[in-house]
Amino acid sequence: MLKNITIGQFFPGNSLIHRLDPRAKLMLTVALIVAVFLSQGFAGFALVLLFVAMAARMSRISLKFLVRGLKPILYIVIITFVLNLFFQSEGRVIFRWNFIAVTDGGLRRAAYMAVRLVLLVTSSQLLTLTTSAISLTDGLEALMRPLKKIKFPAHEIAMMMSIALRFIPTLMEEADKIMKAQMARGADFESGSLFKRAKAMVPLLVPLFVSAFRRADELAMAMEARCYHGGEGRTRMKQLRYGRRDLAAALAVALLIAAIATLNALGVF
Amino acid sequence: MPIAIKHLTHTYMPGTPFETRALFDVSLSIRDGEFVGVIGHTGSGKSTLIAHLNALIRPEPGRVIVSGVDVGQKGQSLIEIRREVGLVFQYPEYQLFEETVEKDVGYGPRNLGLPDAEVKVRVAEALSQVGIPEELSGKSPFELSGGQKRRVAIAGVLAMRPSTLVLDEPVAGLDPAGREELLKLIQDIHKGGVTVIMVTHSMDDAARLCGRLIVLNRGEVAFDAPPAEVFRHGDELVEMGLDVPECVKLVKRLNECGFHLPDNLFRMEDVERAILKEVRGC
Ligand SMILES: Nc1ncnc2c1ncn2[C@@H]1O[C@H](COP(=O)(O)OP(=O)(O)O)[C@@H](O)[C@H]1O
Numbered sequence A: 001m002l003k004n005i006t007i008g009q010f011f012p013g014n015s016l017i018h019r020l021d022p023r024a025k026l027m028l029t030v031a032l033i034v035a036v037f038l039s040q041g042f043a044g045f046a047l048v049l050l051f052v053a054m055a056a057r058m059s060r061i062s063l064k065f066l067v068r069g070l071k072p073i074l075y076i077v078i079i080t081f082v083l084n085l086f087f088q089s090e091g092r093v094i095f096r097w098n099f100i101a102v103t104d105g106g107l108r109r110a111a112y113m114a115v116r117l118v119l120l121v122t123s124s125q126l127l128t129l130t131t132s133a134i135s136l137t138d139g140l141e142a143l144m145r146p147l148k149k150i151k152f153p154a155h156e157i158a159m160m161m162s163i164a165l166r167f168i169p170t171l172m173e174e175a176d177k178i179m180k181a182q183m184a185r186g187a188d189f190e191s192g193s194l195f196k197r198a199k200a201m202v203p204l205l206v207p208l209f210v211s212a213f214r215r216a217d218e219l220a221m222a223m224e225a226r227c228y229h230g231g232e233g234r235t236r237m238k239q240l241r242y243g244r245r246d247l248a249a250a251l252a253v254a255l256l257i258a259a260i261a262t263l264n265a266l267g268v269f
Numbered sequence B: 001m002p003i004a005i006k007h008l009t010h011t012y013m014p015g016t017p018f019e020t021r022a023l024f025d026v027s028l029s030i031r032d033g034e035f036v037g038v039i040g041h042t043g044s045g046k047s048t049l050i051a052h053l054n055a056l057i058r059p060e061p062g063r064v065i066v067s068g069v070d071v072g073q074k075g076q077s078l079i080e081i082r083r084e085v086g087l088v089f090q091y092p093e094y095q096l097f098e099e100t101v102e103k104d105v106g107y108g109p110r111n112l113g114l115p116d117a118e119v120k121v122r123v124a125e126a127l128s129q130v131g132i133p134e135e136l137s138g139k140s141p142f143e144l145s146g147g148q149k150r151r152v153a154i155a156g157v158l159a160m161r162p163s164t165l166v167l168d169e170p171v172a173g174l175d176p177a178g179r180e181e182l183l184k185l186i187q188d189i190h191k192g193g194v195t196v197i198m199v200t201h202s203m204d205d206a207a208r209l210c211g212r213l214i215v216l217n218r219g220e221v222a223f224d225a226p227p228a229e230v231f232r233h234g235d236e237l238v239e240m241g242l243d244v245p246e247c248v249k250l251v252k253r254l255n256e257c258g259f260h261l262p263d264n265l266f267r268m269e270d271v272e273r274a275i276l277k278e279v280r281g282c
C-alpha cells in the first residue's frame, strides 16, 4: 500500500558525490540537462550516459534504484517514441502497413527523443538520490537569496519546503497507521465503485487532517519556543562552503559540455 | 478462537537501504480465554506481531492460523478474521472521525453489514461496557477528554463483538486514575469470556494481569511462560532493555536477607501478607 511510495528518494551515503555542495550539485544538474539538450545525436548521448554512469558508480547507488526511478515515466517514453515513429516522414520507408509508414528518419528521431527523455530523468535523479531533502532546500535557499532584492520570499519558501519535506514521511506513516486501524474495524479501501471508494476515504482523511493541524500547532509552538522569528539575521550551524571537489565536479561537467560542442562542430552524430 | 503462529518472519521494505527485519521465526499459540501479555523493548516487533493477528500484514514467510483458518491464504475473506480478532491500536483515539460518538462506535458494525437496529444495540452495549454515559453518545468525539476518547475508541472495536481482543499499549499516556480504570475494564472484558492479548511497557501490569507473558527481543521470542518464570530471568530481561516488577525486586532482596517468600507475588498486598505470615510464623 502506502509503504511503496517514496518521496524525496534519498539514498543515504557518504561518497564524493554525496558530499558535494548542494548549490554546486543543483547548478551542475542544470548544466547536465543543458548538455543533454545540446547533444544532437547519439554520440553526445553516449558521452552523457558514460558521465552519469560514472557518477552513479562513484555515489554507490545501485543501478536498480536508477532504473526504478524511470518507471513513472515509462508510458511517457513509450508514447513519445510511438508518436515520433509514426509522424516523422523523412527518409527512406522501411515498413508500410495500410496508411502507416515508418521511415528510417522517423525511427532515428523516435529513438533520439526517447533516449533524451531517459537521460534527462536519470541525470536529475542523480541529484535527488544523493542529496537529502534538507540540504536540497538549503542549496535552493542559498541560490535564491539574490532574488530577495526584488522582495522574493526566499527564506520563507525554503522553510516551507523543508517543513513539508520533513513531514511527508511522518504523515505517510500516520496515514498508514490510521488506515490499518480503520481496516481493523472492517473498512474496505480497495473495492467497490468509485463513489464508494471516495466515501471510504472519509475515516482516513478526517483523522489525518486533525493530526496534521495538531502537528502544525505543536511545531509552531516549538519553533517559537526556540525564538524563531523568520530568516532575518539568522545564521547557520552548517555553513555551505564550496570545496575543491565542487571545482573538480564543475570542471568535469564543463569538459563534458565542451566535448559535446566539439562533436556538434565536427558533425559527428 | 485459538490462534497459532508458525515460523513467522517479517521484513519491512526489503531490498532497500531501509530494510528492517521486524520479526524472525516467531512461533507461538494462544488458547481460548487466555490473558497474554506481550513485552519487549521499543522496536522489538510487538506491533508488527499483533498486526499479523488481524491480517493487516500478510504472513510471509510463515503462517498465522485463526480458529483453523489460514490468514495468508489467497481469497480468504479478511472481514471474518477481523470480526473474530478485534485490534485496538496504540493511541486509538487518533482514529475517531465521525460527527457523534454513537456513529463512530457504530462504524465497525456497519462495515460488517449489520442492520441498523442491531448496530444500535451493539453501540449502546459497547459504550456501557467501557463506562461512557449515555448522554455523551450524541456528542462529537473531539469534545471528549483524553481518557474518554480512548474508551470510545475501544468501544468501537468491542462493538464488533470480537472473541479475541488485542490491545497495543492501551494505557500509554493516561494519568494514573485513567490507567487503573482502563486496566480494570480490560480485566472485566476478559472475565466476560474474551481472550485478551495486551502489549505493555509496564512490567507491573504485565505481572499482575497476565497469565502468560511473551517476551520479544529484536524480533525473536525470548521467553514464553507464566510471569513468575519469566521474571526469574531478571538479568537477561535487563539486558534486553526490560526490567522486573517492583514486587519481584523487593521479594528478591528480602529473600537474600533470609526470608523464604514465594516468587509469584506481583501485588504489594500479596507481598505484605506473605511477609506478615512469615514474620508471625503462621
Ligand atoms: N511501517 C514500517 N515500515 C518500516 N519499518 C517499520 C514499520 N513499522 C515498524 N518498522 C520497524 O520494525 C521494527 C519493529 O517495529 P514495531 O513492530 O513497531 O516494534 P514495537 O511495537 O515493539 O516497538 C522497528 O525496527 C521499526 O522501526
Ligand SMILES: [Mg+2]
Pocket (backbone or CB within 6 Å): B046, B047, B090, B168
Ligand atoms: Mg509498538
